[in-house]
Amino acid sequence: MKDLLKQKRLRHALILLFTLIIFTLPFLITNNYYLSVLVIIGIHTIVVVGLCLLMGYAGQISLGHAAFYGLGAYTSGILTSTYNVSPWLALLAGAVGTGIIAYLIGIPIFRLKEHYLALATLGFGLIIHVILMEEVELTGGPSGLSKGIPYLSIGSLVLNNDFKFYFLVWILALLALILANNVVHSRIGRALRSIHGSEFAAQSLGVDTGRHKLQVFALSAVYASVAGSLYAHYITFISPSPFGLMTSIQFVVMAVVGGLASIWGPIFGVSVITIMAESLKEFMPLLIPQAGGEYEIVVYGIILVVIMIFMPDGLTATLVKAYEGWRYRKERANETP
Amino acid sequence: MSLSSELLQYLLSGLTMGGIYALVALGFVIIHNVTGIINFAQGEFVMLGAMFMVTLVNAGVPAAGALVIAVILVMIVVGLIEFGAIRTAKKASPLTLVIITIGLSTAIKGIALLIWGTNPYKLEPFTKGGPIHIGGATIIPQSLWVIGTTVLVLALTFFIFEYTYWGKALRACVVNKFAARLMGINPQRMSLLAFVFSAALAALAGIVIAPITYVTYDMGLMLGLKGFVAAVLGGLSSTPGAVIGGLALGIMESMGAGLLSSGYKDGIAFIILLLVLFLKPGGLFGTSGTKRV
Numbered sequence: 001m002k003d004l005l006k007q008k009r010l011r012h013a014l015i016l017l018f019t020l021i022i023f024t025l026p027f028l029i030t031n032n033y034y035l036s037v038l039v040i041i042g043i044h045t046i047v048v049v050g051l052c053l054l055m056g057y058a059g060q061i062s063l064g065h066a067a068f069y070g071l072g073a074y075t076s077g078i079l080t081s082t083y084n085v086s087p088w089l090a091l092l093a094g095a096v097g098t099g100i101i102a103y104l105i106g107i108p109i110f111r112l113k114e115h116y117l118a119l120a121t122l123g124f125g126l127i128i129h130v131i132l133m134e135e136v137e138l139t140g141g142p143s144g145l146s147k148g149i150p151y152l153s154i155g156s157l158v159l160n161n162d163f164k165f166y167f168l169v170w171i172l173a174l175l176a177l178i179l180a181n182n183v184v185h186s187r188i189g190r191a192l193r194s195i196h197g198s199e200f201a202a203q204s205l206g207v208d209t210g211r212h213k214l215q216v217f218a219l220s221a222v223y224a225s226v227a228g229s230l231y232a233h234y235i236t237f238i239s240p241s242p243f244g245l246m247t248s249i250q251f252v253v254m255a256v257v258g259g260l261a262s263i264w265g266p267i268f269g270v271s272v273i274t275i276m277a278e279s280l281k282e283f284m285p286l287l288i289p290q291a292g293g294e295y296e297i298v299v300y301g302i303i304l305v306v307i308m309i310f311m312p313d314g315l316t317a318t319l320v321k322a323y324e325g326w327r328y329r330k331e332r333a334n335e336t337p
Numbered sequence: 338m339s340l341s342s343e344l345l346q347y348l349l350s351g352l353t354m355g356g357i358y359a360l361v362a363l364g365f366v367i368i369h370n371v372t373g374i375i376n377f378a379q380g381e382f383v384m385l386g387a388m389f390m391v392t393l394v395n396a397g398v399p400a401a402g403a404l405v406i407a408v409i410l411v412m413i414v415v416g417l418i419e420f421g422a423i424r425t426a427k428k429a430s431p432l433t434l435v436i437i438t439i440g441l442s443t444a445i446k447g448i449a450l451l452i453w454g455t456n457p458y459k460l461e462p463f464t465k466g467g468p469i470h471i472g473g474a475t476i477i478p479q480s481l482w483v484i485g486t487t488v489l490v491l492a493l494t495f496f497i498f499e500y501t502y503w504g505k506a507l508r509a510c511v512v513n514k515f516a517a518r519l520m521g522i523n524p525q526r527m528s529l530l531a532f533v534f535s536a537a538l539a540a541l542a543g544i545v546i547a548p549i550t551y552v553t554y555d556m557g558l559m560l561g562l563k564g565f566v567a568a569v570l571g572g573l574s575s576t577p578g579a580v581i582g583g584l585a586l587g588i589m590e591s592m593g594a595g596l597l598s599s600g601y602k603d604g605i606a607f608i609i610l611l612l613v614l615f616l617k618p619g620g621l622f623g624t625s626g627t628k629r630v
Contacts, residue, residue: 061435061436108611108614111615112614116569118435119375119569119610119614120610120611120614122562123566123607123608123610124607126562126603126604126607127604127608127611130600130601130603130604134598134600134601134604245558252436252439253440256436297443297444297447298444298446298447298450298451299447300444301440301441301442301443301444301445301446301447302440303440304436304439304440304443304444305422305437305441305444308429308433308436308440309422309425309426309437312426312433
């Protein structure tokens, strides 16, 4: 019991420390490019936290999360630029709308198992992408929304640079993490873990597996939608290309690299992949001058395969295990002089 | 053009693409039946086949020889992949294996991008000659090659599975892996065989379609996905189902694109897929039975 309390205190201390680091970083980093990378990491973290809830706790893969991300971005973009709706209202509308769409599409999708489920989410993602490309009057088609998307503002404070936007993104990312953490440690969280263990056993113990999975699916879609809205107001221009299958796969890669069953997993996975992708953009042209802009997908693929084969629980879990093993050996060494 | 000849035109182009989908779908079904894996990299095998073919032909190798070499090269590559990646992770969960094949597909596509670049390559049709007119519709000779190859390969596959030792061993693995093992069939070798055989089917599909669609490093994605859709339509475990699913998908897609909107062509396949999955979760020809715990 004492140990458990100690663990809980340690966890809270870690979260506090992390929060402190996150909010002092922008004062130390003066380079705008590094700051923008951190903003993107924050936005991606929000999506991946939701995806980890779905994959790690409900055991369901989604290859269509870029679609929810895109729905959020486009709802915000279209409502604010074409219809002059307030950005916050648009963000909310996107989140609610996407949540409802996810819930409705989830009803038939979650009747499916494993491979079929993966394929159905993938199909849904592709259909949304095709719609974004083809509904030119509404979305601007492949060339994107031509009208400018306004910046977000709080009162009279316009979030028009990386520094200001950073705080908003990371406050929301931390809220997303805390909310996810609460879900995990609630009754629903236990029910979800039981689904991951054995859906049949959970069902026979009276867990309404279908409803819980739907709720988590909708929640993760809402996360993605909010992140998409933030992205739209950060970049202030959107086109369909960042919301395609590659992005969906990238989110899955981030989730599995970080590891699914820990709240630190998403932050870790997103940071590793985003920083790696950015540094590849810097260094690859030096190594292979003729390589185009998409070579990083090779590295994505290889990392995904290697991690899945050798550390199926993700990097975080592997590191934690290594640390615990090291501590255990050290204690053993201390005990036997 | 009258409506009937228009419909005939869509039917013919649908059959051409449908034949390709059927070949890819067959590969999915064989791998899934023997190993339980959904191989998301199947489409990349199609692309590799087409790329090797174009490279060899451009290097001056006669078409027939290039075809054989290209297919064998893809089989070797896929064999190595099975050996290196799939076998090492054999005990992983289905979710993990799916993610691994997605990673493989991304890696193969990326390597192809590094080797061949983003430019599309053109492959000359197998036979020269103008389009052939059939009752108001036209068909290019290469389409006949596609349909002919599909029929021939399907017949050959049927023969291999029914009459050869290795085909029978593969089927035994499908029926009951444990019993097959007791009979001295090595499941690991069967997994390798299934992958290599599916690779040959995919490579052939890529080679015969290359003169019609151009060859690009990212051609595999859509072909692979639609092959998978076709396999699912057919129930994912039935070989005749995969063939019918492929042809049906090709025809529906071509009709939909022609009669409704060509921009939504890629969307149509997935809308059909979602409808079938929702209405009949086991596919059109599959048995949607209960799963044993």
